Structures are given as structure tokens and as C-alpha cells.
Amino acid sequence: MADLDLRQLTTMIAIAEEGTFSRAATRLGYTQSSVSQHIAALERALGGSVFDRPGGPRPVRITPLGAVVLEHGREVLAKAEALGQAVDRFKAGDGRIDVGTLQSVSHAILPTVLRRLREEHPRCEIRLSEAEPDDARLGDLDLLFYDGLIADETEHVLLMEDPYLVVAPPGDFPPSPVPARELDGKAMVAWPSTCDQPRLEKSLADAGARPRIVFRSAGNETILSMVRAGMGLAVLPWMAIHQVVCRDCGAIHGPEGWPDLQVRELDPAPARAICLHWPPGRRGQSPLAARTVEIAVEVARELARQAPSARA
Template sequence: MADVELRHLATMAAIVEEGTFGRAGTRLGYTQSTVSQQIAALEKSVGGPVFERPGGPKPVRITPLGAVVLEQGRGLLAKAEALADAVERFKAGDGRIDIGTFQSVSNVILPSVVRRLRDERPGCDIRLSEVPDGPRIGDLDLLFHDRPVEGDVEYVKLIDDPYLLVARPGDFPDGPVALKQLDGRPMVGCHPTCDQLWMDRALADAGARPRIVFRSPGNETILSMVRAGLGWAVLPWLALQGSGTRSDDRLRIHELRPAPTRGIYLHWPARSSRSPLAVRAIEIAIEIATEIQPT
């Protein structure tokens, strides 16, 4: 059975559909002798005749063995056609891509990446997942994170993302605010596994120890508590983009001095063959990062 070839099965299916070897050969672009040779090779592989040949112009009849071969052969031909189609889609840039992301990137950079990919390749399958703290590339094609991740990966730094102070109007004078001015004042913070560890170190280095009055991993929840007057917050520039914060008259955004900054990185598996879809996604992410770079 190892000698059965897809072309032999395709020829057999054409004969059944056309009724004669001659018409099948015309359809496939083969001579009648070539059709006969392929069926002979198929019959040798399966160990018996697949057609009864009445001779002349009369239609051939499929044998019981031939019916079994045809049924299974059509399944193989369908799978082969699906494989060829998938390969062509892959080469053309369609197919599937799995992307790991986190909150700030999901709000700003990633939607633009997804929109442009789908505009350029409507048939692509884009799968997104929020990654935990300390992520690894695993089975992902691409991974966004706010620092380089461990493992056998390559990466590009997309942007430097500065932290900004968000408070109510009048809580601080207009303009930049020194970190040491935050000492002892009520702060709405992130969970320790989020940006808070970074901020705790930056504040401590500046001699500031604010009072944490509430913690949440959700940026919108943090902003809501600032609006309510519970305290001020420090959030990355990227988290405030597209949130409507700058036009909210209940909030004021201040630069910090010195300005704590994190990097935004895009990773992919090292030494692996990247699909055209992944390559294009990386290009788009870099283009978007250049467009939105904080000034």
C-alpha cells in the first residue's frame, strides 16, 4: 500500500466521474495509455482490479475492491487539497498567529496591529491571550511584555513608556511633579505583580513612601478611584492613551521628575521559521510604535 500515489487516486476518481479512460485522460491532460498505466500501478499496489473493463466505448464499472479504494482515496485527496491550500495560504501570509499580550498593549498597540493584519489578510486567524507575570514564549508566535523575557527568544524594543502622575485638579501645582513630593500622600496603586514593584523602587530611591490606600490590576478601576478622590496614581503613558483621560476635567496628568520609564518589547521564538503573517505583524508593530512614540 505504500506505493499508492495521490495521482493514481485522482485518475481513478476522474474515470468514475467521466465513465471512460479516454474522457478521464482528456480531463486530466493525459493520454489514454498513461491513464491505463496509472490504474495498473494502482491495482498492483492494492492487490486486485479496481475496474471491470467491458471494452469499446462502454462505461467502465468499478469493482467492490475499487469502491473501497475510491471511498478512502477521496478522503485522502480532500486532505491533500486542504494541505495544499493551507500551504498556499501560509506562503501568502494567511494562516494562524498566536499573540501574547498585556493590558496597556492590548488597549493601544495591539488593536492597530490586528486591524491592519485583517485589512491586509482577511482570511488570517489571529488568536490573543493575556499573559501572566513572568511569561515565557511557549507556543506563542509573538509575545508583548514590558521587559525582555527569559528563554530562547529574539526581541525588539518598541517604545520607552514613561510613568505619569494622575491626580484630581488642584491636588498638585501645574507642571512636573518631583517624586519626593509624593511622600506620605495617599496612592491608588497596582497589584505588586504589576507595575507597582517598579514604582515602589523608583519612589524609594527618591525618598518617597506614599500611603497605599487601594490596589487594583485594572487601569480603569485605578482611574475611577482617583476621580473619586481616594488618592493619586502613577500609570504608564501607554495605559493613558485612548482612555479619554486627557480630556477628562476630573483628572490632571503631570510628568514626574525624575521620570521612571519602562520598555515595551515584542518577542518571538529564536531560530525558528517565522510565517509571513508573523513577519508582517512584527513590521506593523514597529510602524505603530514609531507613530505613537511618546515625545
């Protein structure tokens, strides 16, 4: 069976459907001798005849062995055609990619990346999943957005440095960068101790600030709600809140009846690294995944220009 050839199956099917070697040759654009050679090679590979040949103009009859080969041969050719189409779509940048993401990337970077990718490749399929914050792994993903490096061996690109900002009720701080040490002992609403949060808290401690964590939540909106309720201040990455900050006054406007929240830069200003990871060996990366990386870099570069560190 190792010598079996898709052309031989194609020829056999044509003969079965046309009834004679000569009509099959005309249909396929082969000479009759080529058709005979294909069938002879097929029968040698199978170890038996696939057609009974009555001779003359009478139609050939398929043998029991030929019937088995015909049934499965059609399936093989259909799968081969599907494979060829999938490879063509892959090379054209269509196909599917599986992408892992995190909350603020999903909020600030990914929507623009997905919109541009779908405009370029409307037939592509993109499957998203949220990374486990305390144990992010690439696994079977094609790409993974994460705030920092991960345990898996990967290649990666630094998309941007995302500065942390102080979010507090109005009047808590003057309209200038807040010295980090002024957060020492203050009540703070914070993320859980996953992702980049431990590094942030160490950075604050190194600057002389050990805030009192009064509540932890993975939800940015929940944290802002707790700050509005007077539970304490928050230190959040710019990317997590930039779309709700008023460009004119620098405030976060809440629902009617809630005070606005003021956003202030920190001094020194800690930042987290937003990285995009993929399996080692870019040579094997699909065109769709490679294009996603290129778009993500472009989108992040534009976004970084709006960040406080870029405006300074």
C-alpha cells in the same frame, strides 16, 4: 502504500466516473498508456486490482478493493486540495495568528495594528487573549505583547519605552515635573504587584519615595476613579492614560461633578519596556505574523513620538 501517488488516485477516480480508460485520459489530458501505467502502479502499491476490465468498449467495473480505495481516495484528494489552498493563503499573508496582549497595549497599540492588518489581509483570522500578568508565557501563541521580557525562550523587539506619570487631583503638584522623592509617604492607588509594578515601586524607593499603597486594582479606570474619590495619587504609564488626557491642558476630564485629574511627569522618570515576543527562529514565522510585527513597530514608533519623553 508508501508508493501511493495523488496522481494515481486522481486517475482512478476519473476512470470510475468516466467508465473507460480512454474517456478518463481525454478528461485528464493524458495518453491512454499513461492512464494504464498509473493504474498498474496503484494496483502494485495496493497488492490487488481496483478495476475489472471486460475489454473492448464496455465500461470497466470497480472491484471491492477499488471501492474502498475510491471512498478514501476522494477524502485524501479533498484534504490535499484544502492543504494546498491553506499553504497558498499562508504564503499570501492570510491564515490565522494567535496574539497575547496586555491592557494598555490593547488600549493604545493593538486597535491600529488590527485595523491595518485587516485592511491588508481581509481574510485573515486573528485570535486574541490577555496575558497572565504574573506568569506570561508564549506557549502556543504566535506573538505576545508584554511589558518586559518573559521566562520563555523567545525572540523579541522593543516597541517603545513607556514613561510613568503622576496622576493626582488638581493643585497637588505645580505644573512641572514632580521630584520622585515628593511621593514619599503619600497615599497611592496602584496596580497589583505583577508585571512591571514591582520594578516601578523599587525605582521609586531608589529615588527616596515609599508611597503608602491604599488600594490595588488591575483596572486603569478603577484606579482613576479612586484618585478622583480622594483615595490618593497614582503612578501610571503614559500609554495607559494617554487617550484620556486633554492635549490642551494636560488634564484627565472625569464625569460631570468629578474634579479633573492633573498629569505630571516624574523626575527621575521611570519607564517600562513594551516588547513584542515570538518563537525563536524568525525563519519559521508566518508571513502574517511577520507583517504584524512590522506594523506593530511602525505604530509604536509613531506613538512614542507623542510620549512625554519624546516631547521633551
